[in-house]
Amino acid sequence: MANRNVYCARTISANKKTNIKRHDATKHREFTATFPLGSLARHQKLDKLQKSLTSSENMLVSFTPTDKRATEASLRVSKILAKTMLPYFHAEIVKECMVEAMERLFPDKRDVVGKVKAIPLSRKTATGKIESINDHLRMTLLTHIDQADYFSIAIDESTDIMDVAQLAVFVRFFDGEEMKEALLTLVGLERETTSQATYDALVKRLDKLKIPL
Structure with missing residues (x-):
């Protein structure tokens, strides 16, 4: 380690x-x-x-080398699904395609096909992997913000496909080496979108994230 x-x-x-x-x-x-x-x-x-x-x-600890590679492959596929906003059950389709391709490309290497089949890519697994990635990224971002001397926030209000107002909160800070900018959180504004309601929702979410203003 x-x-x-x-x-x-x-x-x-x-x-x-x-x-x-x-x-x-x-x-x-x-x-x-x-x-x-x-x-x-x-x-x-x-x-x-x-x-x-x-x-x-x-x-990625407590796995044998083979299991670790399979888990990493699962994480990488799940990350692509999250980035492209595809349904999580598509992970099973991806695995099926990979198995079909490996069986045609390497018909004499059953161990290669076996390793592909061993990749955990069920819908439930993909959901868990994406949640793990999300939790890790959130914790890392919050830790960096906590260590920064100063940070700035920018907000942008829009509506989702259900016509519910969503407040996108972006954060910018210096991590000691370079400027960082990231989407911090999304805040739903279900009742009203007045300036006071927006401010109250923002402060409440930052307080929940333990980010002091």
Whole structure:
């Protein structure tokens, strides 16, 4: 397992005290000021960051090498389905197509076809994989926002196919190396779309995400 910094989940090339101190002093010098050594706030913050890092690393852990590759293949197919907004049951169709293609391309290599058949791509599995990807991306984004000195938000209100007003919330911040911009969340505005209702819904969602204004 790679050595990963609990603050930012970045890989540290060598697990040496000097390397870690240099990285923390360069990238996370504000952390100690905000969360002093020995404080309860620091203990709780580190515990939260460690749980987030452990959760993301456990997504592909505890598998044999073959199982790990099959799981990674399942994640990649599920990610494509999510990006193209196709129904999750299409994962089963993708697998069927892959098996047919492998049987024609490699008729003498049953082990190759067997590996394709072993890829978990049921509708339920695809749903679980996409939810795992979503949870990981959300936690990573929230961690980066929490560590940023400043962030800005932009909102855009539109309606979905059910004619329900949806508030898209975008966030922009500097992560210590470059500017980042991402879709933070969608907020439904079911009753009214006045400025006050929009503001209240936005503040309520940011509070739920534990993002302080």
